[in-house]
Amino acid sequence: xxxxxxxxxxxxxxxxxxxxxxxxxxxxxxxxxxxxxxxxxxxxxxxxxxxxxxxxxxxxxxxxxxxxxxxxxxxxxxxxxxxxxxxxxxxxxxxxxxxxxxxxxxxxxxxxxxxxxxxxxxxxxxxxxxxxxxxxxxxxxxxxxxxxxxxxxxxxxxxxxxxxxxxxxxxxxxxxxxxxxxxxxxxxxxxxxxxxxxxxxxxxxxxxxxxxxxxxxxxxxxxxxxxxxxxxxxxxxxxxxxxxxxxxxxxxxxxxxxxxxxxxxxxxxxxxxxxxxxxxxxxxxxxxxxxxxxxxxxxxxxxxxxxxxxxxxxxxxxxxxxxxxxxxxxxxxxxxxxxxxxxxxxxx
Amino acid sequence: xxxxxxxxxxxxxxxxxxxxxxxxxxxxxxxxxxxxxxxxxxxxxxxxxxxxxxxxxxxxxxxxxxxxxxxxxxxxxxxxxxxxxxxxxxxxxxxxxxxxxxxxxxxxxxxxxxxxxxxxxxxxxxxxxxxxxxxxxxxxxxxxxxxxxxxxxxxxxxxxxxxxxxxxxxxxxxxxxxxxxxxxxxxxxxxxxxxxxxxxxxxxxxxxxxxxxxxxxxxxxxxxxxxxxxxxxxxxxxxxxxxxxxxxxxxxxxxxxxxxxxxxxxxxxxxxxxxxxxxxxxxxxxxxxxxxxxxxxxxxxxxxxxxxxxxxxxxxxxxxxxxxxxxxxxxxxxxxxxxxxxxxxxxxxxxxxxxxxxxxxxxxxxxxxxxxxxxxxxxxxxxxxxxxxxxxxxxxxxxxxxxxxxxxxxxxxxxxxxxxxxxxxxxxxx
Numbered sequence: 131x132x133x134x135x136x137x138x139x140x141x142x143x144x145x146x147x148x149x150x151x152x153x154x155x156x157x158x159x160x161x162x163x164x165x166x167x168x169x170x171x172x173x174x175x176x177x178x179x180x181x182x183x184x185x186x187x188x189x190x191x192x193x194x195x196x197x198x199x200x201x202x203x204x205x206x207x208x209x210x211x212x213x214x215x216x217x218x219x220x221x222x223x224x225x226x227x228x229x230x231x232x233x234x235x236x237x238x239x240x241x242x243x244x245x246x247x248x249x250x251x252x253x254x255x256x257x258x259x260x261x262x263x264x265x266x267x268x269x270x271x272x273x274x275x276x277x278x279x280x281x282x283x284x285x286x287x288x289x290x291x292x293x294x295x296x297x298x299x300x301x302x303x304x305x306x307x308x309x310x311x312x313x314x315x316x317x318x319x320x321x322x323x324x325x326x327x328x329x330x331x332x333x334x335x336x337x338x339x340x341x342x343x344x345x346x347x348x349x350x351x352x353x354x355x356x357x358x359x360x361x362x363x364x365x366x367x368x369x370x371x372x373x374x375x376x377x378x379x380x381x382x383x384x385x386x387x388x389x390x391x392x393x394x395x396x397x398x399x400x401x402x403x404x405x406x407x408x409x410x411x412x413x414x415x416x417x418x419x420x421x422x423x424x425x426x427x428x429x430x431x432x433x434x435x436x437x438x439x440x441x442x443x444x445x446x447x448x449x450x451x452x453x454x455x456x457x458x459x460x461x462x463x464x465x466x467x468x469x470x471x472x473x474x475x476x477x478x
Numbered sequence: 479x480x481x482x483x484x485x486x487x488x489x490x491x492x493x494x495x496x497x498x499x500x501x502x503x504x505x506x507x508x509x510x511x512x513x514x515x516x517x518x519x520x521x522x523x524x525x526x527x528x529x530x531x532x533x534x535x536x537x538x539x540x541x542x543x544x545x546x547x548x549x550x551x552x553x554x555x556x557x558x559x560x561x562x563x564x565x566x567x568x569x570x571x572x573x574x575x576x577x578x579x580x581x582x583x584x585x586x587x588x589x590x591x592x593x594x595x596x597x598x599x600x601x602x603x604x605x606x607x608x609x610x611x612x613x614x615x616x617x618x619x620x621x622x623x624x625x626x627x628x629x630x631x632x633x634x635x636x637x638x639x640x641x642x643x644x645x646x647x648x649x650x651x652x653x654x655x656x657x658x659x660x661x662x663x664x665x666x667x668x669x670x671x672x673x674x675x676x677x678x679x680x681x682x683x684x685x686x687x688x689x690x691x692x693x694x695x696x697x698x699x700x701x702x703x704x705x706x707x708x709x710x711x712x713x714x715x716x717x718x719x720x721x722x723x724x725x726x727x728x729x730x731x732x733x734x735x736x737x738x739x740x741x742x743x744x745x746x747x748x749x750x751x752x753x754x755x756x757x758x759x760x761x762x763x764x765x766x767x768x769x770x771x772x773x774x775x776x777x778x779x780x781x782x783x784x785x786x787x788x789x790x791x792x793x794x795x796x797x798x799x800x801x802x803x804x805x806x807x808x809x810x811x812x813x814x815x816x817x818x819x820x821x822x823x824x825x826x827x828x829x830x831x832x833x834x835x836x837x838x839x840x841x842x843x844x845x846x847x848x849x850x851x852x853x854x855x856x857x858x859x860x861x862x863x864x865x866x867x868x869x870x871x872x873x874x875x876x877x878x879x880x881x882x883x884x885x886x887x888x889x890x891x892x893x894x895x896x897x898x899x900x901x902x903x904x905x906x907x908x
């Protein structure tokens with residue numbers, strides 16, 4: 131039995147999409163007959179000055195064997211786990227430390243324009259380049275992540291889309307009167323933009339937001355301040371059954387993060403045969419959403435998004451179903467077997 | 479080993495360390511062929527071993543740079559080198575370099591404190607608490623300290639590194655010392671005054687505001703009481719204003735910088751010597767040794783290197799806390815009233831210093847240590863070279879980041895084998 135070690139950087143007490151994905155990767159490796167385990171090293175991304183030290187912890191580990199058992203393959207996932215040393219390293223890159231790359235210089239970045247932070251940024255870029263060069267292959271969870279890797283590190287990566295958590299359970303119950311978002315409530319998801327847009331829509335569309343995160347309170351205040359409490363609903367954390375039901379009953383999904391790595395919302399929405407409302411700068415989302423075929427794409431401002439929502443609300447259910455079907459076809463081949471086949475190619 | 483390079487400022491540099499080194503050179507020359515380096519050399523002299531005298535002042539900048547570039551034996555006159563490192567970095571416009579040093583030594587807290595100090599915030603206490611001496615100590619072949627307090631700190635920081643606790647030598651230009659009466663006559667000081675002398679450069683941490691207030695109160699009752707500051711004064715120190723506010727008036731005399739002979743006369747002319755210091759940077763005061771050597775009672779701050787170095791009874795420790803002023807006043811009043819007690823303490827002090835701090839003896843002690851260090855120099859240099867990389871490069875940055883964890887555990891001399899692990903990562907720089 132071949133052994134595979136999945137390497138994960140984890141913020142203790144925080145479970146998000148990456149942690150779920152790592153756990154499912156391990157489960158699916160085992161399902162396919164591999165002996166698999168996860169090595170997780172805590173990661174704290176602040177202050178900026180500590181980042182390099184945190185990252186280098188991975189470099190000091192010897193994961194070639196464990197208790198006399200040879201590790202045949204390691205699969206690092208996100209920064210900085212790919213700094214790990216192993217003769218057979220195949221990365222499945224969820225994302226790099228984006229503040230050192232595309233988010234640098236944006237309001238979403240904590241790096242300052244100081245020599246210390248510039249040094250940290252250069253060091254991260256250098257060690258990413260070197261460590262990923264050591265890999266037998268580099269797969270990314272989206273073309274967008276691969277494109278960043280090419281742009282900033284000069285390295286080629288091949289996209290390998292991860293299936294969503296409830297693959298096989300998504301369904302369609304028709305096309306209701308609400309837009310649906312599910313995911314973490316943080317600044318990069320730009321739900322504030324959606325709430326602003328909801329103030330401008332004329333069609334009576336509603337918005338249901340499922341999930342928790344640091345922006346929950348801010349969003350609640352924004353909704354109340356704009357008098358939208360009857361049309362915009364914060365649902366908080368929802369169960370798997372509720373999530374699937376909410377997708378199933380929605381008219382469409384809303385997903386407009388800034389330059390997103392991948393975006394499960396899109397895939398889940400398409401598997402529920404629902405179109406997606408997004409923006410022209412949403413990154414990985416745009417690998418799936420084609421304007422007027424599988425969804426609508428607006429400029430990232432409230433007025434344009436409101437217009438896009440109204441457009442979608444003006445369509446008959448038959449047209450929405452056509453768009454949903456096209457979306458479904460677009461993601462139908464995203465399977466765990468395809469992922470495991472590629473990642474383990476070198477040891478099968 | 480024969481040729482020894484001694485790096486230090488020398489007279490007329492306005493530094494007590496310059497005087498100390500100049501005094502020790504003739505005794506050291508009986509053991510080695512000594513070449514002195516008292517300013518930035520081009521090129522550095524050839525020598526079998528380099529001896530670096532480091533103090534916490536800009537005058538030692540060239541010594542600091544040399545000690546980092548070329549391992550040798552470091553004589554640590556001050557535990558804290560913070561002001562020196564500030565001078566080498568911030569005052570030369572290199573704030574990032576200073577912050578790197580603070581972070582290297584003290585991690586995230588160091589970076590935070592460094593940002594305040596770089597903006598001249600936080601007063602003198604922060605530099606005293608963050609001594610920034612790790613880099614020169616870690617890069618040394620051996621360390622010489624002039625106080626037991628500093629020796630203990632070095633031993634904890636660098637377990638296993640050759641180390642010598644060298645008593646600060648006594649050197650008096652006039653030997654035997656002049657009497658109190660002779661000294662006062664020579665200096666024009668009143669023969670019947672009660673003279674309290676604060677020796678050396680007057681700086682903010684010598685607690686002279688306390689001294690001024692106490693002496694003003696004493697003088698109100700005893701008009702013959704005089705406070706003499708035997709040395710130059712930091713121009714930022716408002717001595718005259720303090721004296722005016724306290725009503726000390728012409729009971730305060732500031733001599734300005736003195737030649738060594740007059741300096742000795744001033745401590746000999748004193749009834750009591752006041753050598754308070756807070757915060758202490760771990761420095762051993764040559765002025766205190768001289769004052770003790772001429773047999774005068776010396777008040778020092780408890781917890782300072784001088785208080786720890788000399789047995790109680792030889793020096794008089796004063797608590798630098800909230801009771802400091804009351805304690806100083808009580809001691810001075812008691813000593814004023816008891817000429818016999820002053821005399822007995824003075825005799826104890828002179829005997830102790832002459833038995834334990836002789837110049838020839840301390841030079842022999844140092845020479846023996848230097849020979850021992852030289853005998854192991856080849857292996858020590860090889861150990862220092864391991865795991866070192868160009869500090870300015872990416873590999874050096876990575877290695878320092880990892881070595882921090884080892885340093886924090888006191889594993890300064892443990893070879894971590896980092897270069898092989900980290901060098902491939904550093905190659906990613908484009």
